[in-house]
Amino acid sequence: MMKSLLTCTLACLLLFSGVAKAVTLNVMTSYPQPVVMVMQQAFEEAHPDIELNILWRRPHDALSVLLQEESENVDVIWMPSVRTFLSLKAHGKLAQFKQNRTGLPVLLGDTAISDPQGYFIATEIAGYGLFFEPEKLKQAGLAVPNQWQDLLAAEWQDNIALPIPSEVSFAHMLIDQLLQAEGWQTGWNQWQQIAANSHLMGRGGMFTTEAVLAGQAKVAFTMDFFAASSIANGANGKFIYPKQTAFNPAHVGILSAATQPEAANTFVDFIVSEQGQSLLLHPDLRKLPVRPSVYSQAPKMQNPFAGYIRHQYDYQTGLQRREYNAVVFDAAITLHHDKLKQAWQQWHQLQQNADADQQAALAEIKTVLQQWPVEEPAMDNDVLQDCAQRHDDVKKQQNCEAFKSELAQSFERQYDKALNMLAQLTTKS
Amino acid sequence: MMRLFALIFIGIVLSAKVYAEDLLETTELSRRALSMPMPLLDSEQKLGQFAAGRSLFNQMWVIAPSSDEDIDGLGPLYNSISCLACHSGNGRGHAPDGPTEKMRSMLVRLSIPGENPFHSEPHLVYGGQLQEFAVPGVPAEGRAEIHYEYSTIALSEGETVTLRKPSIKLVNPGYGEFGEVLTSARIGPALVGMGLVEMIDKQEILSWQDADDANADGISGRVNWIIDDATLTRKIGRFGYKASIVSLNEQIASAFQADLGLTSALFPEENCSDVQLACQQAVSGGKPELTAEQLQAVSFYLQFLAVPAPRDQSKPEVIRGRAVFDEAGCTACHRPQIKTSSTAKPAAFANRLIAPYSDYLLHDMGEELSDHRPDSGATGAEWRTAPLWGIGLAEKVGDRVGYLHDGRATTLLEAILWHGGEGQKSRDGVINMPKADRDALLQFLKSL
Numbered sequence: 001m002m003k004s005l006l007t008c009t010l011a012c013l014l015l016f017s018g019v020a021k022a023v024t025l026n027v028m029t030s031y032p033q034p035v036v037m038v039m040q041q042a043f044e045e046a047h048p049d050i051e052l053n054i055l056w057r058r059p060h061d062a063l064s065v066l067l068q069e070e071s072e073n074v075d076v077i078w079m080p081s082v083r084t085f086l087s088l089k090a091h092g093k094l095a096q097f098k099q100n101r102t103g104l105p106v107l108l109g110d111t112a113i114s115d116p117q118g119y120f121i122a123t124e125i126a127g128y129g130l131f132f133e134p135e136k137l138k139q140a141g142l143a144v145p146n147q148w149q150d151l152l153a154a155e156w157q158d159n160i161a162l163p164i165p166s167e168v169s170f171a172h173m174l175i176d177q178l179l180q181a182e183g184w185q186t187g188w189n190q191w192q193q194i195a196a197n198s199h200l201m202g203r204g205g206m207f208t209t210e211a212v213l214a215g216q217a218k219v220a221f222t223m224d225f226f227a228a229s230s231i232a233n234g235a236n237g238k239f240i241y242p243k244q245t246a247f248n249p250a251h252v253g254i255l256s257a258a259t260q261p262e263a264a265n266t267f268v269d270f271i272v273s274e275q276g277q278s279l280l281l282h283p284d285l286r287k288l289p290v291r292p293s294v295y296s297q298a299p300k301m302q303n304p305f306a307g308y309i310r311h312q313y314d315y316q317t318g319l320q321r322r323e324y325n326a327v328v329f330d331a332a333i334t335l336h337h338d339k340l341k342q343a344w345q346q347w348h349q350l351q352q353n354a355d356a357d358q359q360a361a362l363a364e365i366k367t368v369l370q371q372w373p374v375e376e377p378a379m380d381n382d383v384l385q386d387c388a389q390r391h392d393d394v395k396k397q398q399n400c401e402a403f404k405s406e407l408a409q410s411f412e413r414q415y416d417k418a419l420n421m422l423a424q425l426t427t428k429s
Numbered sequence: 430m431m432r433l434f435a436l437i438f439i440g441i442v443l444s445a446k447v448y449a450e451d452l453l454e455t456t457e458l459s460r461r462a463l464s465m466p467m468p469l470l471d472s473e474q475k476l477g478q479f480a481a482g483r484s485l486f487n488q489m490w491v492i493a494p495s496s497d498e499d500i501d502g503l504g505p506l507y508n509s510i511s512c513l514a515c516h517s518g519n520g521r522g523h524a525p526d527g528p529t530e531k532m533r534s535m536l537v538r539l540s541i542p543g544e545n546p547f548h549s550e551p552h553l554v555y556g557g558q559l560q561e562f563a564v565p566g567v568p569a570e571g572r573a574e575i576h577y578e579y580s581t582i583a584l585s586e587g588e589t590v591t592l593r594k595p596s597i598k599l600v601n602p603g604y605g606e607f608g609e610v611l612t613s614a615r616i617g618p619a620l621v622g623m624g625l626v627e628m629i630d631k632q633e634i635l636s637w638q639d640a641d642d643a644n645a646d647g648i649s650g651r652v653n654w655i656i657d658d659a660t661l662t663r664k665i666g667r668f669g670y671k672a673s674i675v676s677l678n679e680q681i682a683s684a685f686q687a688d689l690g691l692t693s694a695l696f697p698e699e700n701c702s703d704v705q706l707a708c709q710q711a712v713s714g715g716k717p718e719l720t721a722e723q724l725q726a727v728s729f730y731l732q733f734l735a736v737p738a739p740r741d742q743s744k745p746e747v748i749r750g751r752a753v754f755d756e757a758g759c760t761a762c763h764r765p766q767i768k769t770s771s772t773a774k775p776a777a778f779a780n781r782l783i784a785p786y787s788d789y790l791l792h793d794m795g796e797e798l799s800d801h802r803p804d805s806g807a808t809g810a811e812w813r814t815a816p817l818w819g820i821g822l823a824e825k826v827g828d829r830v831g832y833l834h835d836g837r838a839t840t841l842l843e844a845i846l847w848h849g850g851e852g853q854k855s856r857d858g859v860i861n862m863p864k865a866d867r868d869a870l871l872q873f874l875k876s877l
Contacts, residue, residue: 033489033513041533048529053562056489056503056510061496072492072565206480214472234459283460391496 022051025263030059030079034284042279043270050263059084075258076267080250083319085120094119095256103291109311113249120253123271124280124287127247128174131209131227131239132219147242152193154348161211161220162198164334165326170223172322177246177313184376195333196344228286246313247304320379323387328374331407339415346422361425368418373410455735462822463519465735469777482730485723486512490689492564493714502714504690505567506560506700508536515617518826522617524836528574537573538613549803554604556702558687567707568603582846586864595837611802616836621819624732625783626667627677628773634665637788648761648851650790653806667789670834672813673805678728685719693719737819741876750873753866757858762814764788786817795849821875841874
């Protein structure tokens with residue numbers, strides 16, 4: 001009797017302490033509430049002995065905090081930011097995994113999406129593409145684009161929503177994937193012309209997809225999950241991947257200073273498990289799983305691992321020049337958007353009925369418009385480095401701003417010259 | 430001739446009403462049904478101010494210090510990281526199903542017992558609300574477990590419904606024993622039509638008061654008068670389960686302060702009690718942490734969230750349900766129509782006939798729904814009539830929803846069956862009515 005009482009008391013105490021003192025796992029993330037909510041609820045239901053404490057920070061802030069010597073007590077980092085993970089790995093802040101990765105591909109196309117040394121692994125991927133309302137395209141007599149270059153044509157004037165990379169973080173990779181695919185100058189010239197047809201979208205809370213739904217644009221540059229969750233939530237739109245695009249992986253990693261490594265491994269296991277990956281199909285998330293077997297649950301979702309979509313992207317190059325590209329974009333496009341639009345609109349108008357002489361003049365004007373005074377930078381280029389670190393150092397900020405200002409003036413002179421030439425041509429005709 | 434004028438007048442009134450609905454309502458039926466902007470906003474406003482406010486409403490706030498100073502200041506003590514956590518899809522929160530499940534869209538108000546039946550003081554250590562989370566270096570206040578006692582109720586024609594009555598147990602105290610404490614659990618309410626509620630004609634609400642039940646109908650609603658500290662004038666409380674908040678801005682700012690730990694010009698103090706020293710010494714995200722512009726942006730977003738248009742109004746079952754709703758006496762509190770003020774701002778809100786299905790009065794809802802915690806002018810048994818507009822879309826916009834202040838009801842029928850006090854007669858009517866009428870009543874509610 002005494003023994004059974006003692007057993008019961010011990011069991012009850014253990015039970016009580018199990019409920020009362022669940023392990024707290026500190027997870028730093030930049031995911032929005034719907035992603036956190038869906039994953040946290042399912043994880044805690046599956047593992048009631050582990051309680052997630054969500055520490056939310058944007059990637060640059062998270063990196064800055066975690067690189068401090070006395071950083072916050074964080075066990076797991078989980079976010080879509082390749083740059084953050086590479087930097088944490090380089091600073092020795094991440095621990096190597098020992099997980100069984102059966103069923104998880106390391107490569108997407110030719111590109112590794114998880115760290116080959118196992119310091120961080122991909123948890124989902126997101127691809128770039130175009131969102132539109134098919135019926136409205138049809139009504140406007142516009143064909144569904146199937147490559148980025150389709151949007152250069154004059155009929156897309158004022159019909160595109162294009163995010164500005166210095167203000168909308170997902171646009172960095174969007175811009176660079178075209179530069180990588182088409183080459184530096186050709187890629188930029190294509191962005192110039194697409195931008196001349198576009199409404200530029202800055203920060204402020206609206207999604208590019210909403211510009212389409214609100215009737216401000218006919219097509220929007222976006223990422224697949226923005227479009228897919230919008231459609232799953234009732235929007236009457238469609239999303240396509242152009243023939244060539246890029247996919248951005250999100251990752252999870254365990255901090256080398258984690259105080260709860262066992263619980264951290266349990267969390268990582270869950271995120272990449274069949275169950276965790278299936279949660280990505282929730283209508284508010286609609287993110288692409290990295291576990292290919294999960295795609296059978298979502299027949300309408302395109303599986304990038306099946307090889308139908310061309311993905312070719314060098315993350316290191318893109319990451320190192322992302323700030324530089326953003327500065328060039330602003331200098332060439334954002335700061336003179338009205339002139340750029342005006343010049344290309346006039347150019348297209350004149351080209352419609354141009355005779356041979358006018359065609360020659362227009363060809364010359366096009367050359368002026370497409371002059372590209374910035375060469376593709378080497379990765380150790382001083383200005384590239386200064387722009388990359390401009391938020392941390394006043395001097396570097398000044399150098400980067402000086403570069404931007406000089407470049408902006410150059411583009412403005414160029415656009416003014418083209419506009420003058422167009423005016424003269426108009427007068428003559 | 431007179432008849433012709435009358436017809437023309439009716440035509441003008443009808444077209445004006447249609448116009449008003451076009452401006453204020455949405456017919457969206459998807460998961461975004463409660464998240465659409467009012468059609469009266471132009472495209473620039475929708476993509477600009479409305480989207481900016483939504484962005485802040487959805488924002489996951491950051492612990493200070495941070496390089497993102499515009500969004501830091503979470504805590505030191507808090508219940509959730511974002512507004513969206515408790516108002517998913519702008520719909521309703523839910524209660525945990527038992528003690529082991531966390532409160533994900535629910536919180537617990539605290540106070541100490543006293544003599545005053547209408548007011549109670551905050552807990553001396555834990556304050557007016559249990560915050561289950563804290564920034565590093567500051568102890569969280571503890572956890573609230575929810576326990577249920579189940580009972581079955583028999584309705585006409587052999588139908589039975591199981592009800593669960595919650596009780597709250599506070600565990601893991603972060604600052605010493607809780608001692609004798611009054612608790613009140615609250616789920617996140619739906620955020621429909623708040624801008625319009627603020628503009629309801631004051632006289633309209635006052636005209637429905639019947640504090641002494643002079644008409645002997647068993648319904649004796651009363652206004653919760655709130656004293657404005659700044660002007661020492663009294664105003665009608667319209668927001669919150671106890672009608673204890675006067676304005677939309679105050680409602681938003683108080684939630685930011687109590688639930689997320691973000692100070693604002695309206696609530697400049699951190700939510701730390703006198704004895705919570707680590708909380709008081711925690712790094713601040715600014716003074717205030719939520720700027721006037723940010724508060725204004727969130728306010729704009731909630732003010733201009735479109736009201737869902739009623740659906741299926743010509744379906745026979747819904748028509749029957751509407752009649753049953755009236756016959757059962759529900760409309761005595763859940764008023765089908767209210768007029769907004771002629772001086773409402775923006776002007777587009779003025780002189781509108783809206784249908785929130787509430788009288789915005791406090792009613793005694795009986796012992797079973799009482800939390801025995803006097804709160805801001807309301808007794809434990811008194812609750813503001815819950816608005817019903819958009820209630821039929823609750824399950825559409827949320828994965829899991831609860832009804833009544835503490836989410837104990839998982840269905841609309843359960844919610845009705847918990848009505849006591851002034852709602853007892855209606856509740857008994859529903860129990861005893863033919864099942865077909867009951868079903869029609871529920872169909873009507875789902876059409877709102």
